[in-house]
Amino acid sequence: MKIKPSYPNYMDIKTYLNEKKQQVENGLEEFMFKAEGPLTEHIKALRYSLFAGGKRVRPILCIAAAETVDQHTDYNTIMPIAVALECIHTYSLIHDDLPAMDDDKLRRGKPTNHMVFGEAEAILAGDGLLTFAFELLTRHNTNQIDPTDRLRIIEIIAKAVGSLGMVGGQALDLASEGIDIDFEQLRLIHSCKTGALITASVQAGAIAGKATPEQFEAMTSYGQLIGLAFQIVDDLLNVEGTKEELGKAVGSDAERQKSTYPAFFGLEKTRTMARETVNLAVTALEDFNNQADSLRELALYIYNRTN
Ligand code: FPP
Numbered sequence: 363m364k365i366k367p368s369y370p371n372y373m374d375i376k377t378y379l380n381e382k383k384q385q386v387e388n389g390l391e392e393f394m395f396k397a398e399g400p401l402t403e404h405i406k407a408l409r410y411s412l413f414a415g416g417k418r419v420r421p422i423l424c425i426a427a428a429e430t431v432d433q434h435t436d437y438n439t440i441m442p443i444a445v446a447l448e449c450i451h452t453y454s455l456i457h458d459d460l461p462a463m464d465d466d467k468l469r470r471g472k473p474t475n476h477m478v479f480g481e482a483e484a485i486l487a488g489d490g491l492l493t494f495a496f497e498l499l500t501r502h503n504t505n506q507i508d509p510t511d512r513l514r515i516i517e518i519i520a521k522a523v524g525s526l527g528m529v530g531g532q533a534l535d536l537a538s539e540g541i542d543i544d545f546e547q548l549r550l551i552h553s554c555k556t557g558a559l560i561t562a563s564v565q566a567g568a569i570a571g572k573a574t575p576e577q578f579e580a581m582t583s584y585g586q587l588i589g590l591a592f593q594i595v596d597d598l599l600n601v602e603g604t605k606e607e608l609g610k611a612v613g614s615d616a617e618r619q620k621s622t623y624p625a626f627f628g629l630e631k632t633r634t635m636a637r638e639t640v641n642l643a644v645t646a647l648e649d650f651n652n653q654a655d656s657l658r659e660l661a662l663y664i665y666n667r668t669n
């Protein structure tokens with residue numbers, strides 16, 4: 363069952379997401395290299411996955427977090443960070459789909475990067491996107507973020523996607539295929555593989571908006587909880603979703619004997635756990651006024667999503 367939005371005066375989440383998504387698309391188009399010159403083929407591979415129609419959840423979370431603490435967030439300040447997060451996310455999807463990892467043929471409703479450009483080029487496309495993200499993070503075309511805060515944003519994102527974060531989570535996920543792990547390990551895999559980048563997206567936005575230490579703490583809890591919920595729902599959709607709606611294979615987790623929440627707890631209990639996790643995320647924002655409604659709605663959207 364869908365959780366109903368509880369903020370009647372707030373802009374409908376679909377309208378909000380469409381508006382923000384369009385802004386992110388414009389930012390991606392502005393910053394990403396054009397497919398021309400001697401590197402045309404390589405850049406085509408980067409652009410193929412980047413513009414394949416993702417939901418842009420991580421950049422939107424970053425922008426929403428910044429706007430929650432600073433109503434007057436300047437797009438020239440926040441957009442390079444938001445786009446960097448989407449570049450990192452897209453790199454992780456390209457590499458995750460490789461034959462050596464999940465060996466998937468469909469992503470975002472299209473053939474995966476290596477199916478179109480070949481394995482070597484897909485690896486390089488991921489490498490290029492990851493590296494470009496850090497170039498973007500150093501871009502300071504406004505003075506709204508002071509250098510210390512910018513370094514903090516870069517450090518948080520680097521740690522979140524490195525070996526003690528997303529990369530490590532992926533390593534644990536692959537190593538746990540076909541073997542029994544306990545719930546603590548499963549939670550750790552989900553928090554690292556998916557939660558870390560989502561948490562960092564919220565934290566980066568909070569820092570860009572000059573959050574107070576208390577606001578940053580609350581946003582961190584919120585980010586960790588929605589990050590976990592995001593992967594729990596991803597597990598559910600791998601069982602209950604359709605290939606058409608998801609734009610990627612369904613049933614693949616069971617086929618690969620992956621440790622997932624539904625495998626552990628069954629579908630009904632998993633739904634309840636996802637819902638409780640999202641409710642806790644909303645509770646973490648209780649000290650914010652209605653300025654945080656976009657983040658509250660985004661938490662519900664993560665629970666309700668069907669793709
Ligand atoms: C779907 O995101 C993706 C996830 C739930 C993350 C899964 C984690 C990985 C693939 C980590 C891989 C890491 C490495 C290092 C290879 P989404 O539903 O937001 O997808 P969208 O952007 O297409 O909408």
Ligand code: MG
Pocket residue numbers: 458459464
């Ligand atoms: Mg996968």
